[in-house]
Amino acid sequence: xxxxxxxxxxxxxxxxxxxxxxxxxxxxxxxxxxxxxxxxxxxxxxxxxxxxxxxxxxxxxxxxxxxxxxxxxxxxxxxxxxxxxxxxxxxxxxxxxxxxxxxxxxxxxxxxxxxxxxxxxxxxxxxxxxxxxxxxxxxxxxxxxxxxxxxxxxxxxxxxxxxxxxxxxxxxxxxxxxxx
Numbered sequence: 001x002x003x004x005x006x007x008x009x010x011x012x013x014x015x016x017x018x019x020x021x022x023x024x025x026x027x028x029x030x031x032x033x034x035x036x037x038x039x040x041x042x043x044x045x046x047x048x049x050x051x052x053x054x055x056x057x058x059x060x061x062x063x064x065x066x067x068x069x070x071x072x073x074x075x076x077x078x079x080x081x082x083x084x085x086x087x088x089x090x091x092x093x094x095x096x097x098x099x100x101x102x103x104x105x106x107x108x109x110x111x112x113x114x115x116x117x118x119x120x121x122x123x124x125x126x127x128x129x130x131x132x133x134x135x136x137x138x139x140x141x142x143x144x145x146x147x148x149x150x151x152x153x154x155x156x157x158x159x160x161x162x163x164x165x166x167x168x169x170x171x172x173x174x175x176x177x178x179x180x
Contacts, residue, residue, distance in 0.1 A: 006133065006151050006159070007173040015148035016045070019130055020052045022146045023099055024059070032125070033097045035063040036089070038114045041103030044163045045132055049101065062091040071113035071120075087117055094122035099146075103161045103173075105131040108142030133173055135159050151175070 007015060027033050030053075037046030043065035050063040066087050100114055111129060118124060130146040135153045153159065157175050162168035 003174040005174045009171040012171040016048045019146050020049045030059045035099050037065045037101040039065045039067050041161050042101045044165045046101040064089040068113035071116040093124045095125050097126045098124045099128045101130045103132045104159045105134045106137050108138045108140040111142045
């Protein structure tokens with residue numbers, strides 16, 4: 001199998017650090033900021049940004065994961081949503097700046113679903129999108145505010161993400177050809 005590694009463990013670490021600093025630079029009052037990660041990979045990214053900002057900058061930002069299953073536009077039936085959970089955060093998103101995090105941005109449909117989910121929980125002051133890798137291929141008009149790496153890919157390629165928190169031996173993002 002011929003996989004092209006685009007971010008190894010050290011590159012993921014450095015990218016999270018850079019993205020964390022960009023969030024700090026863009027938001028003057030971090031007390032008004034919350035982090036929300038799209039489950040599963042985006043939740044890992046959000047937690048790492050939170051942990052870095054707490055350890056290195058002394059900034060404690062509320063953080064949670066959002067399940068977008070109930071908000072997907074590609075479900076066959078709105079009455080049956082497999083494995084979807086109700087979203088409850090230990091904080092309110094109303095009048096907060098939500099930094100919405102995900103691992104890979106492609107069509108934009110997951111982000112659209114996450115935004116719908118956020119608005120079902122309150123009315124944020126604003127939403128900023130933080131993405132580890134943007135692979136292009138939008139189907140809806142979504143643009144990330146913070147991008148770790150731009151990696152244009154074809155429809156026959158996929159970006160796979162391995163995170164230690166999700167059981168991988170080591171962090172890594174790599175491109176595979178569909179069917180491999």
